[in-house]
Structure formats: structure tokens, C-alpha cells
Amino acid sequence: MNLVTPDFGLLFWMVVIFGIVFFLLAKFGFPIITDMVESRSAKIAQSLKDADEIEARMAAWKTEQAQMLETARREQAAILREATETKNKIVADAKEQARAEADKILAEAKLQIAAEKESALRDVRKEVALLSVQVAEKVLRHELSDEGSRRAFIDSLVDEAGKAPMQHT
Amino acid sequence: MMLAVLISLMLLQGDFSAPLRSGRNDMSEVSGRNDTTSVIPSEAEESIDVAEIIFEHIGDEYEWHITEWKGKPVAIPLPCIVIEDGVHVFTLHHAAENGYTLNENGKLVNAVTGKRPIDISITKNVLSLMMSSLLLLVIVLLTARWYKRHDVLEQAPTGLAAAMEPLVMMVHNMAKENIGPDYKRYSPYLCMAFLWIILNNFLGILPFFPGGANLTGNIAITLVLALFTFFTVNLTGTKHYYKEIFAPDVPAFLKPIMPVIEVFSALMKPVSLTIRLFANMLAGHIMILSMVCIIFIMAKYGPLLSGGMTVVSVLFGVFLDALECLVAFIQAYVFTMLSSIYIGLARVKEE
Incomplete structure (x- = not known):
């Protein structure tokens, strides 16, 4: 039964040697290796994470850039359109104003012309009236130079005057 | 993977029992050999004792037997250390001088009392x-x-x-x-x-x-x-x-x-x-x-x-x-x- 009976000497040496080697390696061996490798793994994991983050940020930037370009283009178009509209409006307004001004001037001119015309007509009428009174004076003086004619004239006037109220009534 | 492990285990366990049984039957013969300080008799050339060879390789021994050279064993001598009313250190060849001998299991025992001392030999x-x-x-x-x-x-x-x-x-x-x-x-x-x-x-x-x-x-x-x-x-x-x-x-x-x-x-x-x-x-x-x-x-x-x-x-x-x-x-x-x-x-x- 040699095989299945643990031998004391071997037990003793195994405990001593395994214990010593384990103590040494647990102190100066394995923790150094595993700590180093773990720190490296952590660094690699961190680097991968950072790379992912940067990639995500880059992608975000790219879309942001595209968006900015798009808005700029839209704004440019809007500004251009607005400018055109303003220009058209200003031109239209100016035209409108000019027309109104012209109309006003024209109307004023017409009124003035009408007034001038009126005053001219009044002058002419006054002149004509004066002339006709002078002509009538001259004619009367000439015609009423003799008695007979004076009498005849007075009679006609009386007749006329007599007839005239009847006509009015 | 699991299947391979199982098959290998079955193989191992199955074959393991046969030589072990034959080994046990021949145990007395093995130990008898060890008593004659492992000088191989002449008839060993003719018939091979499988159990002895196997047990020599899988077991422990007080010297590191490497090979036979011209009928003499080539072995690294190792210190035997026993503790029994003091510490005794000797090689296997000098066991008898120190009052120790090998028992039927090939272990050092006190030649007089036949008791196992505390044996921390460098085997x-x-x-x-x-x-x-x-x-x-x-x-x-x-x-x-x-x-x-x-x-x-x-x-x-x-x-x-x-x-x-x-x-x-x-x-x-x-x-x-x-x-x-x-x-x-x-x-x-x-x-x-x-x-x-x-x-x-x-x-x-x-x-x-x-x-x-x-x-x-x-x-x-x-x-x-x-x-x-x-x-x-x-x-x-x-x-x-x-x-x-x-x-x-x-x-x-x-x-x-x-x-x-x-x-x-x-x-x-x-x-x-x-x-x-x-x-x-x-x-x-x-x-x-x-x-x-x-x-x-x-x-x-x-x-x-x-x-x-x-x-x-x-x-x-x-x-x-x-x-x-x-x-x-x-x-x-x-x-x-x-x-x-x-x-x-x-x-x-x-x-």
C-alpha cells in the first residue's frame, strides 16, 4: 500500500518547500505580473473607450458642420430674397410717391390755370363792359343830338319799361 | 473538450487498474529485491519483472536511480535524514552502519526495533x-x-x-x-x-x-x-x-x-x-x-x-x-x- 499511503517525509518537505516558494512568489512574483498586466488592460480599455468617444465626437462635429453649412446657405438665400424684395418695394414706393407728387403738382397747376383764366375773363368782361358803356355813350350822344330823336327814344324806353314788368309777371 | 477529457479519463482509469493489481501481487517480490541493495540478479536478463520496473519509476526511493551500466546501478546518492533520539544523516549505502535497514515497503526502519523513525530524507x-x-x-x-x-x-x-x-x-x-x-x-x-x-x-x-x-x-x-x-x-x-x-x-x-x-x-x-x-x-x-x-x-x-x-x-x-x-x-x-x-x-x- 505504498502508493496510497502519504509518506511523512514527503508531506513535510512539500509543506515547507511549497510554503516557502508560495510565500516568495505571492510577495515578489505574481502580484507584480498581474498588477502590471491589469494596468495595461485598463489602459487599453481606456484607450479604446477614448477612441470611441473621439470618433463619436468627430461624427457629431461633422453633422454639426453640415448643419451649419445648410443653415448658412438657407440664411444666404433668405437674405438675398429679402434684399430683392426690399429693392422692389423701394422702387415701387418711389414710383408711387412720384406719381402722387406729379398728380398733386398737376392738380395745383390746373387750379391755378383755372383761376388765372377766371381772372382774365373777369378783366376782359370788365373791359368789354366799359367799352360797351363808352360806345353806348358815344352812340347816344350822336343820336340824341336833335330833339325829335330824343323824344322818340324816351318814348321807346317808356314803352319798353311798360312792357318789361308785364313780361316779368 | 469535455468529451475528450471524459474519454481520456476513462482510458486512464480503465488501464490503471490492471497493472496496479499485478503490481500488488508482486509486491513481496519487489521489496525482496530492495533488501538486496538493488543489485540485479543474473536471471533478470531473461525474465523482466514489469511490476518492479513500474513501481521503481512511480515510487519514491532513497537514491536517484538513473540506469544500469555494465551490471552496476548508476544512481545519485541522496542524504537520508532520520530523527530518532537525535538526527542521523547518512546515505543508503551506510544505512546498516547507522543501525537502519529497509522494511518490506522499501522504507528506512530501525534495524533493532523495526520501528519507523521520523524520516525526512531527501529522497x-x-x-x-x-x-x-x-x-x-x-x-x-x-x-x-x-x-x-x-x-x-x-x-x-x-x-x-x-x-x-x-x-x-x-x-x-x-x-x-x-x-x-x-x-x-x-x-x-x-x-x-x-x-x-x-x-x-x-x-x-x-x-x-x-x-x-x-x-x-x-x-x-x-x-x-x-x-x-x-x-x-x-x-x-x-x-x-x-x-x-x-x-x-x-x-x-x-x-x-x-x-x-x-x-x-x-x-x-x-x-x-x-x-x-x-x-x-x-x-x-x-x-x-x-x-x-x-x-x-x-x-x-x-x-x-x-x-x-x-x-x-x-x-x-x-x-x-x-x-x-x-x-x-x-x-x-x-x-x-x-x-x-x-x-x-x-x-x-x-x-
């Missing part, structure tokens, strides 16, 4: 243990030195460090998976156990001097390993772990039975660890040795038969050696894995 296994442990120490310290001297964040490991890192990290990650938050406390022990077992498994497969000792196939060695695991598990268990053993949350009628079962199962864990590693490695050695012995057994049956059987046994031997390399890894892995699982079970937290 073949102890020397192998010392050499392999020193080798492991050097390898791991050199690896650690590489990591100390290089900036690991800038440089990939080279040479020894590159070879050792995957093994160490495999065990370290196993500990992380199986133990949980405080795995760092246990990782060095698991790394140590794994590397020590796998190194000695491979050295055991090696047939010549630095290797060749059947260390991990020795029950004393595997028992110590299993006890290290046992104490690690049971001395650092959480309160909850002990509560589950001694006062589990079960129906009243089970209360008296459960602690008995739990204690028994806790005690059986190191036993199963001991026997699994020991039996697997021992069986592998016995199988390979049996294959080699077939060549010598068949030598007297004529050139045709012995030639044919030599080819067959060499092919089988190559296959078994390859299988042993697989088993050497698997058994180291299984021992470490189970240790980490047991530790993980003892680190349970209250839910």
Missing part, C-alpha cells in the same frame, strides 16, 4: 520537488523582473514574460470570474498551484534525470496541495458560508441532518482534489511504462513478434505521451479551477 521525490520549485521560483521571479524593468504601457512582453503572461493571466482571470470582488487576495495562490502542478506534470513525463520523478502522481504531494486549498477555503470563508454549513435555512426536520452533510461535503472536497490529480498522473505514468515494458517482455518471443509489438508499443507510447501532455495541462487546470470555485463558494455574501 528522489524531495530532490525533484526542490529542483522544480526552485525552477518555478526562478522562472516567475525573472518574469516579475521583466515587468519591473519595463514600462508595460509602452512595451509588449518579450521572451519569458511573453510565455508566462498568458498562463498567469489565464489563472488570474479564472480567479476573477469564480471568486468575485476580492479575487486579488487569492490569485497568487491559484497561480502558484497551477504553475507548480503543470510544471511538475511535464517534468514527470520527461523520462530522464531532471524530470522522471512521479511527483504529482504521489498522494502525499497532492494531499498537501488539496489541504492548502482546503485551509484557504475554510479559513477565509465568509460568515454566510459558515451559516450555510451549520445553520442552513431549511425546514425544521432537516436542521439536524444538513450540517452533517455539509461538513462531510466540505471534507470530501480536498479528498476528491487529492485523488483526482494523484490517480490521473499515476495512471498516465503506469500506462506509458507498461507500453515500454511490452518491448522487453516480447523480446524472448522471437524477432518477428517482438519486432511487430515494438512498432505497436512505440506508436502507442507516442500516443500516450501526447495524451499525457494533454492530461498534464487538464489536471493542472481542473485542480486550479475547482480550487477557485471552492474559494468562490466560501466567499458568498448575504443576499
Whole structure:
């Protein structure tokens, strides 16, 4: 039964040697290796994470850039359109104003012309009236130079005057 | 993977029993040989004693027997150290002068009283243990030195460090998976156990001097390993772990039975660890040795038969050696894995 009976000497040496080697390696061996490798793994994991983050940020930037370009283009178009509209409006307004001004001037001119015309007509009428009174004076003086004619004239006037109220009534 | 393990285990266990039985029957003859200070009689040339050859290779001895040269054994003499009313140190050749002799199991006993003294001799296994442990120490310290001297964040490991890192990290990650938050406390022990077992498994497969000792196939060695695991598990268990053993949350009628079962199962864990590693490695050695012995057994049956059987046994031997390399890894892995699982079970937290 040699095989299945643990031998004391071997037990003793195994405990001593395994214990010593384990103590040494647990102190100066394995923790150094595993700590180093773990720190490296952590660094690699961190680097991968950072790379992912940067990639995500880059992608975000790219879309942001595209968006900015798009808005700029839209704004440019809007500004251009607005400018055109303003220009058209200003031109239209100016035209409108000019027309109104012209109309006003024209109307004023017409009124003035009408007034001038009126005053001219009044002058002419006054002149004509004066002339006709002078002509009538001259004619009367000439015609009423003799008695007979004076009498005849007075009679006609009386007749006329007599007839005239009847006509009015 | 599992299937391969199962098949290899079945193969190992199946073949393991046959030579062992024949070995037991011839035990008396073996020990008789040992008494005559291992000088091989002349008739040994004719008939080969398979059991003796096998047991010499898988067992322990007080000198490292390497080969026979011109009928004389070539062996490395090792110091025998016995403690019995004082410490006695001598080599096996001078055992009689110091009043000691070998008993029927090949162990030193007092020549007068026939009692076993406290025997801490540097036997073949102890020397192998010392050499392999020193080798492991050097390898791991050199690896650690590489990591100390290089900036690991800038440089990939080279040479020894590159070879050792995957093994160490495999065990370290196993500990992380199986133990949980405080795995760092246990990782060095698991790394140590794994590397020590796998190194000695491979050295055991090696047939010549630095290797060749059947260390991990020795029950004393595997028992110590299993006890290290046992104490690690049971001395650092959480309160909850002990509560589950001694006062589990079960129906009243089970209360008296459960602690008995739990204690028994806790005690059986190191036993199963001991026997699994020991039996697997021992069986592998016995199988390979049996294959080699077939060549010598068949030598007297004529050139045709012995030639044919030599080819067959060499092919089988190559296959078994390859299988042993697989088993050497698997058994180291299984021992470490189970240790980490047991530790993980003892680190349970209250839910």
C-alpha cells in the first residue's frame, strides 16, 4: 500500500518547500505580473473607450458642420430674397410717391390755370363792359343830338319799361 | 473538450487498474529485491519483472536511480535524514552502519526495533520537488523582473514574460470570474498551484534525470496541495458560508441532518482534489511504462513478434505521451479551477 499511503517525509518537505516558494512568489512574483498586466488592460480599455468617444465626437462635429453649412446657405438665400424684395418695394414706393407728387403738382397747376383764366375773363368782361358803356355813350350822344330823336327814344324806353314788368309777371 | 477529457479519463482509469493489481501481487517480490541493495540478479536478463520496473519509476526511493551500466546501478546518492533520539544523516549505502535497514515497503526502519523513525530524507521525490520549485521560483521571479524593468504601457512582453503572461493571466482571470470582488487576495495562490502542478506534470513525463520523478502522481504531494486549498477555503470563508454549513435555512426536520452533510461535503472536497490529480498522473505514468515494458517482455518471443509489438508499443507510447501532455495541462487546470470555485463558494455574501 505504498502508493496510497502519504509518506511523512514527503508531506513535510512539500509543506515547507511549497510554503516557502508560495510565500516568495505571492510577495515578489505574481502580484507584480498581474498588477502590471491589469494596468495595461485598463489602459487599453481606456484607450479604446477614448477612441470611441473621439470618433463619436468627430461624427457629431461633422453633422454639426453640415448643419451649419445648410443653415448658412438657407440664411444666404433668405437674405438675398429679402434684399430683392426690399429693392422692389423701394422702387415701387418711389414710383408711387412720384406719381402722387406729379398728380398733386398737376392738380395745383390746373387750379391755378383755372383761376388765372377766371381772372382774365373777369378783366376782359370788365373791359368789354366799359367799352360797351363808352360806345353806348358815344352812340347816344350822336343820336340824341336833335330833339325829335330824343323824344322818340324816351318814348321807346317808356314803352319798353311798360312792357318789361308785364313780361316779368 | 469535455468529451475528450471524459474519454481520456476513462482510458486512464480503465488501464490503471490492471497493472496496479499485478503490481500488488508482486509486491513481496519487489521489496525482496530492495533488501538486496538493488543489485540485479543474473536471471533478470531473461525474465523482466514489469511490476518492479513500474513501481521503481512511480515510487519514491532513497537514491536517484538513473540506469544500469555494465551490471552496476548508476544512481545519485541522496542524504537520508532520520530523527530518532537525535538526527542521523547518512546515505543508503551506510544505512546498516547507522543501525537502519529497509522494511518490506522499501522504507528506512530501525534495524533493532523495526520501528519507523521520523524520516525526512531527501529522497528522489524531495530532490525533484526542490529542483522544480526552485525552477518555478526562478522562472516567475525573472518574469516579475521583466515587468519591473519595463514600462508595460509602452512595451509588449518579450521572451519569458511573453510565455508566462498568458498562463498567469489565464489563472488570474479564472480567479476573477469564480471568486468575485476580492479575487486579488487569492490569485497568487491559484497561480502558484497551477504553475507548480503543470510544471511538475511535464517534468514527470520527461523520462530522464531532471524530470522522471512521479511527483504529482504521489498522494502525499497532492494531499498537501488539496489541504492548502482546503485551509484557504475554510479559513477565509465568509460568515454566510459558515451559516450555510451549520445553520442552513431549511425546514425544521432537516436542521439536524444538513450540517452533517455539509461538513462531510466540505471534507470530501480536498479528498476528491487529492485523488483526482494523484490517480490521473499515476495512471498516465503506469500506462506509458507498461507500453515500454511490452518491448522487453516480447523480446524472448522471437524477432518477428517482438519486432511487430515494438512498432505497436512505440506508436502507442507516442500516443500516450501526447495524451499525457494533454492530461498534464487538464489536471493542472481542473485542480486550479475547482480550487477557485471552492474559494468562490466560501466567499458568498448575504443576499
